[in-house]
Amino acid sequence: DLSRDVDEKLIQEFIAEVDNVKIQENLRELTRVPHMATTAGDEATVQYMLKNWQDMDTGLDASWREDYRVYLSFPNRDKPNNVSVVSAADTVVYTVREKEKAYRSEQDDPEVVQPYAAYGPAGEVKGRLVYANQGKASDYETLNATLSLTGTIAIVRYGGAGRADKAINAAPFGVIGVLVYTDPYDINDGLMSDENETYPHSWYLPPSGVERGSYKNHFGDPLTPYLAAKNGTYRIPVENITGIPPIPIQPIGFEDAQALICELGGSAAPEDWQGSFPCSYNFGGPGFASTSPFNNSDVTLHLYNRGELRDSANVMGVIWGSVEPDRYVIYGNHRDSWVHGAIDPSSGTAVMLEIARVLGQRVKAGKWRPRRTIIFGSWGAEEFGLIGSAEYAEEYVSKLSQRTVAYINVDISVFANATLRASGSPTVQNVIFKASQQSNLTRSQVNIPGSDSVSVYDNWIRYSNRTSAAYGNIPNVGHMTGAGSDYASFVHYLGITSLDISYTYDRSTTRARIYPAYHTAYDTFDYASTYIDPGFTSHQTVARTAGNVLIRLADGLLLPFNCSDYAETLEQFLSTAAEAFEAQLVANGISLEPLKAAVKRFRTAATSLDRTIHNSDLANDTPLRARMINDQLMLLDRAFLDPLAFPNKYGYRHVIWASRSSNVATFPGVADAVEKARASGRKEDWAQAHKHLSIVTQAISGAAHTLAEAQR
Amino acid sequence: DLSRDVDEKLIQEFIAEVDNVKIQENLRELTRVPHMATTAGDEATVQYMLKNWQDMDTGLDASWREDYRVYLSFPNRDKPNNVSVVSAADTVVYTVREKEKAYRSEQDDPEVVQPYAAYGPAGEVKGRLVYANQGKASDYETLNATLSLTGTIAIVRYGGAGRADKAINAAPFGVIGVLVYTDPYDINDGLMSDENETYPHSWYLPPSGVERGSYKNHFGDPLTPYLAAKNGTYRIPVENITGIPPIPIQPIGFEDAQALICELGGSAAPEDWQGSFPCSYNFGGPGFASTSPFNNSDVTLHLYNRGELRDSANVMGVIWGSVEPDRYVIYGNHRDSWVHGAIDPSSGTAVMLEIARVLGQRVKAGKWRPRRTIIFGSWGAEEFGLIGSAEYAEEYVSKLSQRTVAYINVDISVFANATLRASGSPTVQNVIFKASQQSNLTRSQVNIPGSDSVSVYDNWIRYSNRTSAAYGNIPNVGHMTGAGSDYASFVHYLGITSLDISYTYDRSTTRARIYPAYHTAYDTFDYASTYIDPGFTSHQTVARTAGNVLIRLADGLLLPFNCSDYAETLEQFLSTAAEAFEAQLVANGISLEPLKAAVKRFRTAATSLDRTIHNSDLANDTPLRARMINDQLMLLDRAFLDPLAFPNKYGYRHVIWASRSSNVATFPGVADAVEKARASGRKEDWAQAHKHLSIVTQAISGAAHTLAEAQR
Numbered sequence A, B: 001d002l003s004r005d006v007d008e009k010l011i012q013e014f015i016a017e018v019d020n021v022k023i024q025e026n027l028r029e030l031t032r033v034p035h036m037a038t039t040a041g042d043e044a045t046v047q048y049m050l051k052n053w054q055d056m057d058t059g060l061d062a063s064w065r066e067d068y069r070v071y072l073s074f075p076n077r078d079k080p081n082n083v084s085v086v087s088a089a090d091t092v093v094y095t096v097r098e099k100e101k102a103y104r105s106e107q108d109d110p111e112v113v114q115p116y117a118a119y120g121p122a123g124e125v126k127g128r129l130v131y132a133n134q135g136k137a138s139d140y141e142t143l144n145a146t147l148s149l150t151g152t153i154a155i156v157r158y159g160g161a162g163r164a165d166k167a168i169n170a171a172p173f174g175v176i177g178v179l180v181y182t183d184p185y186d187i188n189d190g191l192m193s194d195e196n197e198t199y200p201h202s203w204y205l206p207p208s209g210v211e212r213g214s215y216k217n218h219f220g221d222p223l224t225p226y227l228a229a230k231n232g233t234y235r236i237p238v239e240n241i242t243g244i245p246p247i248p249i250q251p252i253g254f255e256d257a258q259a260l261i262c263e264l265g266g267s268a269a270p271e272d273w274q275g276s277f278p279c280s281y282n283f284g285g286p287g288f289a290s291t292s293p294f295n296n297s298d299v300t301l302h303l304y305n306r307g308e309l310r311d312s313a314n315v316m317g318v319i320w321g322s323v324e325p326d327r328y329v330i331y332g333n334h335r336d337s338w339v340h341g342a343i344d345p346s347s348g349t350a351v352m353l354e355i356a357r358v359l360g361q362r363v364k365a366g367k368w369r370p371r372r373t374i375i376f377g378s379w380g381a382e383e384f385g386l387i388g389s390a391e392y393a394e395e396y397v398s399k400l401s402q403r404t405v406a407y408i409n410v411d412i413s414v415f416a417n418a419t420l421r422a423s424g425s426p427t428v429q430n431v432i433f434k435a436s437q438q439s440n441l442t443r444s445q446v447n448i449p450g451s452d453s454v455s456v457y458d459n460w461i462r463y464s465n466r467t468s469a470a471y472g473n474i475p476n477v478g479h480m481t482g483a484g485s486d487y488a489s490f491v492h493y494l495g496i497t498s499l500d501i502s503y504t505y506d507r508s509t510t511r512a513r514i515y516p517a518y519h520t521a522y523d524t525f526d527y528a529s530t531y532i533d534p535g536f537t538s539h540q541t542v543a544r545t546a547g548n549v550l551i552r553l554a555d556g557l558l559l560p561f562n563c564s565d566y567a568e569t570l571e572q573f574l575s576t577a578a579e580a581f582e583a584q585l586v587a588n589g590i591s592l593e594p595l596k597a598a599v600k601r602f603r604t605a606a607t608s609l610d611r612t613i614h615n616s617d618l619a620n621d622t623p624l625r626a627r628m629i630n631d632q633l634m635l636l637d638r639a640f641l642d643p644l645a646f647p648n649k650y651g652y653r654h655v656i657w658a659s660r661s662s663n664v665a666t667f668p669g670v671a672d673a674v675e676k677a678r679a680s681g682r683k684e685d686w687a688q689a690h691k692h693l694s695i696v697t698q699a700i701s702g703a704a705h706t707l708a709e710a711q712r
């Protein structure tokens, strides 16, 4: 039946069948051992995915692995990284912990990787210590104004700047090494004691906990930009990799950071550089205070990280479409973790497996087959920089660009159990709302006084909302401007309409920048089931909501995309840009009028397409009619791609959602170019601002042309 | 009726109705006055197109103009360009003609633009003359080996190197000015006398005739790369334009060239530098021979070309599609000429108008409407570098990429009246053959002894053929590797399947590099109707053939595209590459195996899609079935695009058809990179060869994925 549409009964059955206990079991299996990319533990998860997706009763139509040969970075097991304080007489007077403290057996697993900065170079450096706040360029500038940074080691806290940038920003000032830690102020709401305050007593980070991470700015395999990393593929020389630390860098726990920072000499750092340690955070003399036992001592970093080519697997699974097999809805989550990765990423993998199980058993029983093809992707080596999903996007760029309706990303499915969080293209706002209205929270989740039944939507709007010109007060769906997870290749590189869903915090109760065990050896099944989501009802809620969206995207006769909601975002970006930049642009001879006209044209075209849809009776019209409108909707985000717009930002082609340095929430190329021109006052920089205005103007006009009547 | 297919009766009626006399009348109207881009004469042709396409009885559904503000280059009417020989005493001893000689009133029209090199800089230079053959880099090297080029003026002949390159290649050697002429050897089969040998006595170029042209390497408006040149669009500074002559350059007639070259001193140039003048072509002393009346004289160039922003119009016309209005077949031809442009481009415009008339009157009478939308484009400012079509492609990049089935280009429709010539993507070879088999030549065109009826195809195969692995002996369809006409933006920038059709020479009877009046004041209606196509039957043949292809592309239930013919071309490119490059690649550690595997994968996928098509009964299947297969075929060429493959070649993104410097007829990026690496022996250059191999391998694999079954 070519005019079949979403079956609301199926949706209800799906919601009813999503099983929190099954999700919990998945999570337990996935997190038995550490499963860092390309390790034996990772291979075990590959096999677990294949076993599930190839199951005769609950599996998918097909499932297989796809390997890429990618360049990863690991510490040396035989020669662990070492950070010490060394006296003038060359005696080691203090040594930073090599491993995190064990509270349970998980931390003692020999496969727990030593904390390190992936892609940070090996090297042995020695110098006076300074405290550089968050390692932003402005932080080093501030510091450099009072002391010479040449030959120093900087200790910085997480936040404010990207991991790699903390070293990239430092090097030009003569800094020769960097230590990174997580201040209890930023992650633990100030708590620090593992006797009663931190895990295993709460969700907070223990004093020895260290956030690992990829210290690489560009996503994808670093040796094969724009090419899938197969055997035989051209690889750039390792020394040509850009966006990685030029100097040794090592993350450490806050216990060790405190021991170092609280001994620093020099003048006191500014108020906003202070953290939770019970001491004054000083700049450093450089070096330690003359009153300190470390007086006249240096800090040494002996780091032995090394790059290796490894085979990393994506596991793919597919449910073939019945009516439009050449239209894809892709649902993805990465599989690799830093250690046990119970929350990151296995909370998402457990949810993906449960969605696939509920749908798969229907397919296997011959009861259902989606209109469009559903593809599940279990990505490898995300933690090293979204590598598996990026290589997939590069290998299948043509096919995916031509056929993909949408990409749904669920990485960490549950950060915390207060409320739904979603980000995505404006076109999918409505379908997320619809799905979130269709399931109620379980009684244990309901925090609304006087109510024991509340929808995901009604709960969400209490925590995060905004005023829409069209709808009034609605939950806030975020923008996908960064590259925080595997959606990056889909939205930024391929221009595929994407969304990202999770459950998250009540921001009024914590200022933790992320769940505290993030990327540490404490992110275990015990942690997840004790502190993040006991009972796994938030996992269940995410599975229900994301699965509901997935079914609607796969089964809708008309794609559940609203192009007028895109117009609202463009209008908002325009008015923000006008307010922030117009006067100065005009003063430099650059008019905003073409951009205004383009946004207006987009709105007119969107209204017209909405009217066309409203006046259509697709179920009784020819199937080509729906296909034509759906093509317009599917390809809308594609129209915002410009492969030459951001020559210095790897993989960023979407001129609305690309990453942005400016704080002005508007078109990223324009905002960053105007800020640069403002700062420099140079004519060439204003010309670049003009160029970015023209680029975004042309993209919006072009998108409007695709929404307008087809004949012209 | 959604399953309607090509109506063979319509095709027959179309062929019968295409009227040579109407084409002749169109040509007479179009060529009444010179119609260089943006002049009053150009505007008259805009109005003529609109009048025809808006005609109530024979017009299209809609027709309109679209203006772009583009940067053109013109000589100064008040201060004509001057080339002279000046003695040591500063006396002018010889002056080159300012205008071509008038044989008829057309040449006396005040709107005949003085011969000049568009985009060549203004400037006044004076120096000793040298003869530099074709102005290739190797020519200047040869010359530089025997004399110092510093401060010289070089005279070069057309051919061998692009117009701008003749100056770009010269400047590094210290050459300060360039003269360009057309040697009678290359254009006139050696004939030179206007008393009985050249026009108006024959089709040959008169002694004062000068080929004008764009001296600009990149296509599109030079100030707005990748952006449509609207009001308010960002423009690069004029001094940042690349690919134009850095030194003054001026084209002159061969009469003047003879007067200069035959007086040159120095040693005799090599045999293959000699032309048809009855004298030895010497290098120059530098300068004139001591025995010459010009002894000790310099040549001066006083050039006053200047750039101007002008509004150039495309005229668009459309016949809306009935079943798939969102699929476009585009047919285009430029409208602007250098002077009267009877052959270039009005022979093509006259044909396009006739095709549109025959189809338009059917539409207006309610007798026919194509399945897909047909768009006619009458491009402006092609002569300055394909500007109108490039700006159109830039403005509508998203829509055109998503929806265009094919682009048909007919620029000069008749170069000569011997045989059809076609180039295009391998996928359209078959439909061109089909169309060329369906109309017979008129009796006056038949050159086959003993026959008075022969098809266009049977005539064609006698002049140009090749052996195909699949079909045996067939006419040769050329490759679209350059940017010779408006197809460039469609095939190279947008990746749209394109073809180019014309009627051309019997190469056994002339070695003229193009029809001799090309870009001169002699390319008039008189010239066309007397020497190129008396009776206009070749024009009629082109209209029938191109129109037949157009109807088949617009009306076919299944697109008449053959993907296996693409496989044949890729296999041929691969075996050429293997033969020419494999040993040396392997010696440098680079394997061809991934490319071989990709080509094999493409062949397998093409065979599989062919089988699917063969086993389908599209007329009785759902209309979605044909749409899905047609989408695969339509988007095949798109899969070969890589916007980053050729960073130094403006607008080239198609990795199979991009321009190529190497003589090895294979993948252009690979061929050029290998040649460079061979020449330099540098490791980095071999790395680039490897990179280009990976780029083309990934593109071919990606294309194969789009042809394979959709589900994976």
Ligand SMILES: [Ca+2]
Pocket: A220, A221, A223, A224, A225, A226, A227, A228, A229, A390, A391, A394
């Ligand atoms: Ca890659």
Ligand SMILES: [Ca+2]
Pocket: B220, B221, B223, B224, B225, B226, B227, B228, B229, B390, B391, B394
């Ligand atoms: Ca342009």
Ligand SMILES: [Zn+2]
Pocket: A334, A344, A345, A382, A411, A412, A485
């Ligand atoms: Zn993650």
Ligand SMILES: [Zn+2]
Pocket: A344, A383, A519
């Ligand atoms: Zn992570």
Ligand SMILES: [Zn+2]
Pocket: B334, B344, B345, B382, B411, B412, B485
């Ligand atoms: Zn032309």
Ligand SMILES: [Zn+2]
Pocket: B344, B383, B519
């Ligand atoms: Zn021309």
